[in-house]
Structure formats: C-alpha cells, structure tokens
Amino acid sequence: MKIPYYPGCTLNTFAKSFDESARDAASAIGFEMAELKQWNCCGATFPLTPDNLIALSAPAKVLSNAGKEGDTLTTLCSVCYNVLKRTNKVLRDNREKRATINGFIEEEYDGSVNVLHFLEVLRDKVGFDKVKAAVKRPLAGIKTGAYYGCMLLRPFEDMGIDNAERPTVFENLLKALGAEPVEFPNRIECCGAHLAMNNEEVVTKLSGNVMTSAVGSGAELIVTSCPLCQYNLEKSQDKVVSSTPGYTGVPVIYFTQALGLALGQPIESLGFEKNVTDVMPLLKKKGIV
Amino acid sequence: MKIKLLKEEIESASIHHLQRISGEDLKKCYQCGNCSGGCPVSYEMEIAPSQVMRFLQLGKIEEVMKANSMWVCVGCLQCYSRCPKGCSVAAVLEGLRQTVLRKGEDFEKISKIPMQFLKNAPQQAIVCGFRKFVS
Ligand code: SF4
Ligand code: SF4
Numbered sequence: 001m002k003i004p005y006y007p008g009c010t011l012n013t014f015a016k017s018f019d020e021s022a023r024d025a026a027s028a029i030g031f032e033m034a035e036l037k038q039w040n041c042c043g044a045t046f047p048l049t050p051d052n053l054i055a056l057s058a059p060a061k062v063l064s065n066a067g068k069e070g071d072t073l074t075t076l077c078s079v080c081y082n083v084l085k086r087t088n089k090v091l092r093d094n095r096e097k098r099a100t101i102n103g104f105i106e107e108e109y110d111g112s113v114n115v116l117h118f119l120e121v122l123r124d125k126v127g128f129d130k131v132k133a134a135v136k137r138p139l140a141g142i143k144t145g146a147y148y149g150c151m152l153l154r155p156f157e158d159m160g161i162d163n164a165e166r167p168t169v170f171e172n173l174l175k176a177l178g179a180e181p182v183e184f185p186n187r188i189e190c191c192g193a194h195l196a197m198n199n200e201e202v203v204t205k206l207s208g209n210v211m212t213s214a215v216g217s218g219a220e221l222i223v224t225s226c227p228l229c230q231y232n233l234e235k236s237q238d239k240v241v242s243s244t245p246g247y248t249g250v251p252v253i254y255f256t257q258a259l260g261l262a263l264g265q266p267i268e269s270l271g272f273e274k275n276v277t278d279v280m281p282l283l284k285k286k287g288i289v
Numbered sequence: 290m291k292i293k294l295l296k297e298e299i300e301s302a303s304i305h306h307l308q309r310i311s312g313e314d315l316k317k318c319y320q321c322g323n324c325s326g327g328c329p330v331s332y333e334m335e336i337a338p339s340q341v342m343r344f345l346q347l348g349k350i351e352e353v354m355k356a357n358s359m360w361v362c363v364g365c366l367q368c369y370s371r372c373p374k375g376c377s378v379a380a381v382l383e384g385l386r387q388t389v390l391r392k393g394e395d396f397e398k399i400s401k402i403p404m405q406f407l408k409n410a411p412q413q414a415i416v417c418g419f420r421k422f423v424s
Binding site for chain 1: 363
C-alpha cells in the first residue's frame with residue numbers, strides 16, 4: 001500500500017523526527033508514505049471567518065496536487081490535518097466558493113480527496129490489530145498520556161476522527177503498542193498555540209496544566225501529534241518544574257516516536273536526542289532498552 | 290454601572306459587518322456561559338467569551354474592541370464545541386481581529402518579534418502568529 005503524504009513545513013524542518021519516525025514505522029508495518037511531488041504550506045490555521053477565501057487557496061493547492069496522485073492524502077501534524085480537512089469540506093460542499101478558489105489557483109479540484117490523519121490510516125486502513133502484531137518491543141508498563149490538543153478533534157462535524165469530548169483513538173493505539181494509556185483531564189485542552197509568539201505567560205500556564213494534569217493522573221510519558229503542542233510543552237517544562245511543588249517533569253515525545261520504539265526501530269533512528277526532556281532514563285527503568 | 294442602550298449602536302454598521310464576515314448571528318446566544326466555562330484563557334480576558342457576545346448583542350462593539358479578549362483567544366474552538374446554540378465565539382473574535390488587520394493595522398510589529406523565537410519556534414507557530422496578529 002502506498003499513501004500520498006503531505007509532510008508540511010514544520011515536519012520538513014523543525015520536527016524531522018516526527019516525519020522520519022512515521023515513515024520508518026509505516027515501512028515496518030508494510031506501507032509507504034509517498035510524499036507529494038509538489039506541495040506548499042497549508043497556511044497553518046484554518047480561517048475562522050468564512051468570508052476569508054484567500055486563506056483557503058494555499059491548502060486548496062495542496063489538495064489539488066494530492067488529487068493528481070491518488071484519492072487519499074495523509075498527514076501527521078494535527079494543524080495541517082485540520083486545515084486540509086476543513087478546506088476540503090468547503091471545496092466539496094460549497095459550489096460557489098469552489099469556483100472562486102479554483103479560478104484563483106487555476107485548478108479544477110472538486111474536493112474528492114479523502115484527507116486522513118496518520119492515526120486514521122493506522123486505525124482504519126491498517127488496523128490496530130495489525131500494528132499490534134508488528135510490535136517487537138512492547139512499551140510494557142509505561143503509563144502514557146495521549147495529548148490530543150485541539151486541532152485533531154475540533155470542530156467535530158468537520159474533523160470527525162473521534163468523539164470530541166471523549167476520544168479513544170490515541171489510547172487504543174497505545175494499547176496496541178503495549179503501553180498503559182492514562183486518560184487525563186486536560187488531554188483535549190489547548191497548549192497555548194500561537195501565543196508562543198507573544199504571550200509566554202499564558203503558554204506556560206496552559207502547557208503546564210496539560211503536563212501536571214497528565215502526571216497527576218499517573219502518566220510517566222506524554223505523546224503528542226502536533227509540533228506546536230510539542231514545542232509549547234517542552235519549552236514550558238523547566239518553568240513549570242520550578243513553579244510547581246512536587247512536579248519534576250515528564251518526557252514529551254511524538255506518538256510516532258513511541259510507535260517506532262514499539263516496532264523495534266533502532267533507538268538512534270528515533271530522534272530522541274532532539275527532545276528536551278530525556279526519555280531514556282524512563283525506558284531504561286522500564287527495561288525497554 | 291449604568292449603561293445606555295441605543296438602537297443605532299445595536300444595529301450599527303460595524304455590528305452588521307461583524308456578523309457578515311464572521312457568519313455568526315449574535316442574537317442566537319442565550320447567555321448560558323458554557324463558552325466562558327470551557328475557554329482556557331477566559332481567566333486572562335478582560336471580557337470573557339459569553340460577555341463578548343452580550344456586549345455585542347447590546348451594540349457595545351467599541352468596548353469589546355478595546356479589550357484584550359480577541360488577542361488572547363487561542364482559537365481552540367472549545368467555546369464552539371460546547372455551545373448549545375451552535376455559536377462560535379471563536380469566529381466572532383476572529384471577525385474582530387480581521388476588522389483591525391484588514392485595515393492594515395498590525396497587532397504585532399514583525400520587527401519586534403524576538404529573533405530567538407523566529408529561529409527556534411516551529412514554522413507553523415510563526416505562520417499562524419502572522420495570520421492572527423499581522424495585517
Ligand atoms: S455557550 Fe453559546 S449560548 Fe452559551 S453564552 Fe456562550 S455563545 Fe452564548
Ligand atoms: S476559541 Fe478562543 S474564545 Fe473560544 S474557547 Fe478557545 S480561546 Fe476561548
């Protein structure tokens with residue numbers, strides 16, 4: 001199986017380990033992530049004012065390019081997924097907007113590509129049972145908090161990957177990998193997002209709430225599906241440790257790094273050295289490496 | 290506090306403009322407060338999400354424009370997700386931001402953004418920040 005894949009700007013640079021661990025995991029499971037021959041930035045935010053058509057032209061171009069390579073498109077970053085999936089819905093359902101956008105980007109795209117998050121590919125195309133069968137290094141005994149954040153789930157009627165309040169897809173994947181998923185109160189709350197640009201205080205508070213909520217529920221590890229969540233959590237770590245009595249920090253990694261680990265990929269290939277909080281002591285303690 | 294309600298304000302051109310670009314009907318909101326309860330940054334907002342809706346229903350757009358609410362909204366859609374009336378405060382706040390940015394007024398000056406952030410942050414944070422704060 002070969003699935004057209006949109007990495008997006010951040011996975012091509014800042015979050016290389018997210019991209020590489022996913023590609024390697026895919027081939028270990030038996031499918032290929034075929035990067036689109038041509039792609040551009042998705043715009044990194046879906047415009048919330050419906051009259052803002054210009055902001056839909058960049059993701060529409062990506063979708064139109066994908067349409068030339070197949071009927072499915074997968075992506076890893078939650079934000080790219082949100083922008084592409086929502087734009088696709090506009091193009092599919094709104095004839096007038098479709099005509100305007102197509103005219104502007106000089107394409108004839110009809111919204112027929114099926115946009116899937118990598119988690120959906122694993123769950124619906126491959127099947128978690130098959131993922132489980134490919135596990136060589138079970139993450140046994142690691143209490144893991146899956147941090148969904150916002151963009152993977154909301155708005156529900158557009159994303160539809162899972163229940164927006166009580167999602168399970170991430171936890172089910174973690175179970176397949178042999179880990180012990182921990183549901184924690186803040187798993188669907190925001191990390192502070194783009195306020196990283198100008199409001200460190202809010203980001204530290206929100207990201208801190210996510211990490212302390214996870215640890216408070218017993219998590220020893222957090223997995224993410226968005227480079228901005230990853231950045232905000234990691235960047236806040238030290239400040240939260242020094243301001244929260246009893247909190248000593250928690251490693252935060254991309255879910256594909258956990259996947260690669262469980263699939264038995266060489267540790268050096270997983271990019272753990274790029275993570276701010278070292279995950280190795282935990283893996284050693286659990287006897288996984 | 291005594292406030293004066295004026296028909297001209299309630300039906301002002303700026304209120305109509307905001308409803309048009311945001312696609313939201315402000316009158317739908319029945320003030321249950323779910324949005325403010327779910328909003329992760331309402332503690333930081335000078336006017337909380339449900340209050341933003343009320344101010345606007347009463348035509349008090351100037352007050353809302355002066356508050357920090359639209360600039361600290363993280364766009365997480367928790368308000369929309371939990372609104373029993375299907376209102377999107379997120380879209381209303383984006384409409385307010387767009388009203389400013391479309392006039393060519395920046396909230397953040399690019400030259401003032403710390404170089405350290407531009408060098409180290411993920412590209413998506415920079416692009417998204419520009420979309421939300423720069424005209
Ligand atoms: S949740 Fe909806 S109806 Fe309730 S106060 Fe907020 S906008 Fe109004
Ligand atoms: S989208 Fe904005 S207003 Fe709505 S809950 Fe999130 S931060 Fe609050």
